[in-house]
Amino acid sequence: MDLLRFITAGSVDDGKSTLIGRLLYDTDSIKVDQLETILKQSKNKSEGEIDLALFTDGLRAEREQGITIDVAYKYFNTEKRKFIIADAPGHTQYTRNMVTGASNSDLIIILVDARQGVIEQTRRHSIIASLLAIPHVVVTVNKMDMVHYSEAVYNDIVLDYMKMAEQLNIKDVTFIPISALNGDNIVKPSANTPWYEGETLLNLLETIDIANDINLTDPRFAVQYVIRPQSDDLHDYRGYAGKVVSGVYKKGDLVTVLPEGIDSEIEAVEINGEEVDIAFAPQSAVIRLKHDIDVNRGNVIATQANMPRVSQEVEAMLCWMDNKPLTPGNKYLIQVHGKTVRCVVKEINYKLDVNTLVKHDNIQQAGLNDIVNVTIKTATPIVFDSYESLRANGGAILIDETAFTTVAGCMLQ
Amino acid sequence: MSQYKLDYLDLLEAESIHIMREVAGQFERPALLFSGGKDSITLVQLALKAFKPGKIPFPLVHIDTGHNFPEAIKYRDEVVERTGAKLIVRNVADTIKAKGLKEQTGKFASRNALQSYTLLDTIEEFGFDACIGGARRDEEKARAKERIFSVRDEFGAWDPKRQRPELWNLYNGKIAKGENVRVFPISNWVELDVWNYIKREQIELPSIYFTHEREVLVHGEYLVAVSPFIRIDEGDIIETRHVRYRTVGDMTCTAAVESTASTIDDIVAEIHKTNISERGETRIDDQISEAAMEDRKKNGYF
Structure with a gap:
């Protein structure tokens, strides 16, 4: 059994909550007492009918204050996989929430209302999926029951979407005609769509190949913490605890500690206190080096044959997440893995219209939910790869220097 | 690969x-x-x-x-x-x-x-x-x-x-x-x-997670351990049952479940079958309000 993280994109009107409710309900992931609570709340429903959307219902604070918390997480599993759903509210202005939920997702389900087809919102969700480099896209054409399960309607939507996807660098797209309300093609194949020969949604989620999404070719190890037991039997032990961000590590690898650029060789790779032959992404491990050099939290250990970028200036696509606007010249902290350094956003190069892909120049400020391309200068060098080529080592966040809030997510270029 | x-x-x-x-x-x-x-x-x-x-x-x-x-x-x-x-x-x-x-x-x-x-x-x-x-x-x-x-x-x-x-x-x-x-x-x-991990790692657990005989107050669907910390009233039903704890909190607000599970395998099998959530089954304090x-x-x- 492995693990798939996915995000659902769409608004309540598209039936997103109903779809999540349907997946949970049809995989027996909802317990009797939770069901009873929902039944009590399922007003305006005939006896015994459940409002599946209520499974993703919000907190009292959200109802009272009319706010929506960025992402809620839901869990279910089948024999084949454990699933983590990032449920991000889908209103127009919530680009921020989707970016947050999408950052960790292997797959995105984009809901299209069969009656409306590909609309501005569909385009926006697809652009964000492409920006965040989510490896797999599933377009579910929902409410097929409302269009009499028409194959023609479905085919038109597929064609429309494919046309758009070509512009967006979206590679792996699958289409499924569904009705979340009635359960068509969600868990069981539907008799209402005999013309559809593809998989059900659950079957696809269970079997889609995600093993190849992990980069095992470019070794990057982010040091988080130095283990120094200083006990009698481990007097000289120095282990660098961290995460294999990508690639594979083994004893004897010739490595460089970045950003300083000091060369060494791997003495041992350890997991759980025991030496292992290899450590690979996304494992947590400990690396010991042959030479007595200064390695600290925030360092990256890379192999000499395959180096990331080390720079004090970087361009980034950035999603602004704060109410206080971004103005060029403002200083922030930038966090890349274990490294947090001061930086200045020198310039906003352009703002991307997430509905049309149009780039607007001459931008003086970026506001909440804006996606902009910026040039960032850092106080000391940071170690990274371009997000597009190595997703696991190209993400960063900006932190407000005095309020300490996370104000932006950055895809480094 | x-x-x-x-x-x-x-x-x-x-x-x-x-x-x-x-x-x-x-x-x-x-x-x-x-x-x-x-x-x-x-x-x-x-x-x-x-x-x-x-x-x-x-x-x-x-x-x-x-x-x-x-x-x-x-x-x-x-x-x-x-x-x-x-x-x-x-x-x-x-x-x-x-x-x-x-x-x-x-x-x-x-x-x-x-x-x-x-x-x-x-x-x-x-x-x-x-x-x-x-x-x-x-x-x-x-x-x-x-x-x-x-x-x-x-x-x-x-x-x-x-x-x-x-x-x-x-x-x-x-x-x-x-x-x-x-x-x-x-x-x-x-x-x-959590249970599958405890099993894989062979982590020892407090004995109350496994079946044992215990005197309990039968309060509706809940079985609450008899202890100096709860009030026993006249007419309360006190019985001795085979129980275990699905979650361990305070004796005052954590309910036991009837069970004969004596190993982690038994427990995993039981949780697979159960149709009630962990908190719903065991936490009296969460039932007060939504x-x-x-x-x-x-x-x-x-």
Whole structure:
């Protein structure tokens, strides 16, 4: 059994909550007492009918204050996989929430209302999926029951979407005609769509190949913490605890500690206190080096044959997440893995219209939910790869220097 | 490629160890909240694995309500003995006395909510800037929306509006003076993941997780252990049943389940079959209102 993280994109009107409710309900992931609570709340429903959307219902604070918390997480599993759903509210202005939920997702389900087809919102969700480099896209054409399960309607939507996807660098797209309300093609194949020969949604989620999404070719190890037991039997032990961000590590690898650029060789790779032959992404491990050099939290250990970028200036696509606007010249902290350094956003190069892909120049400020391309200068060098080529080592966040809030997510270029 | 394949428990473990190390790397004075329940037992195992061959670089903190199962206390002391971890215990009873707090009254009066006062005092006393807790997002809907690094003000309050967006695996632990962070390394685990992990790692558990004979008060659907901490009224039904605990909290508000499960395999099989949620079946304190957990979290609960 492995693990798939996915995000659902769409608004309540598209039936997103109903779809999540349907997946949970049809995989027996909802317990009797939770069901009873929902039944009590399922007003305006005939006896015994459940409002599946209520499974993703919000907190009292959200109802009272009319706010929506960025992402809620839901869990279910089948024999084949454990699933983590990032449920991000889908209103127009919530680009921020989707970016947050999408950052960790292997797959995105984009809901299209069969009656409306590909609309501005569909385009926006697809652009964000492409920006965040989510490896797999599933377009579910929902409410097929409302269009009499028409194959023609479905085919038109597929064609429309494919046309758009070509512009967006979206590679792996699958289409499924569904009705979340009635359960068509969600868990069981539907008799209402005999013309559809593809998989059900659950079957696809269970079997889609995600093993190849992990980069095992470019070794990057982010040091988080130095283990120094200083006990009698481990007097000289120095282990660098961290995460294999990508690639594979083994004893004897010739490595460089970045950003300083000091060369060494791997003495041992350890997991759980025991030496292992290899450590690979996304494992947590400990690396010991042959030479007595200064390695600290925030360092990256890379192999000499395959180096990331080390720079004090970087361009980034950035999603602004704060109410206080971004103005060029403002200083922030930038966090890349274990490294947090001061930086200045020198310039906003352009703002991307997430509905049309149009780039607007001459931008003086970026506001909440804006996606902009910026040039960032850092106080000391940071170690990274371009997000597009190595997703696991190209993400960063900006932190407000005095309020300490996370104000932006950055895809480094 | 098969040599590079990880099982879902390996993936969850790797993520949790990464979070543990972020805590040790980012904070000056972290602590791990330890209750003797299965979730915090899992945290201890993850912390041990994260820092081997070194010791866990932060103390275990037990906020003792005085209403614990004796088996859980015994287990707690054994863990400390076995791991060499530092243990700090602070008692809710002392806070009640010092602050003149009013205790709940009534049949299943619980100190669960008062724990927050002792926790906040303890955080202040030791200057803890991060407290690691065993909360899981699958437990409850207020927890489903909780971040892995959850920033709390000096009153320990959780403000859903102030939550920081969490992207990729980058955790922002920067805080102002007086604030602290609650960290939840097993956020993405569900109840069965915890059990399967305990089984895989062969972690010992307090005996009350397994079937035993116990005198219980039969209160509707709930079986509450007879103890000096609950009020027995005339007409109460007291019976001896074969029970075990699905979750271990206070004796006052944690209900037992009828069970003959004597091994972890039995327990896993039982949870597979059950159609009631963990909190629904065992937590009397959550049944008070739909937003009980949400309210407690706003008052500094973890």
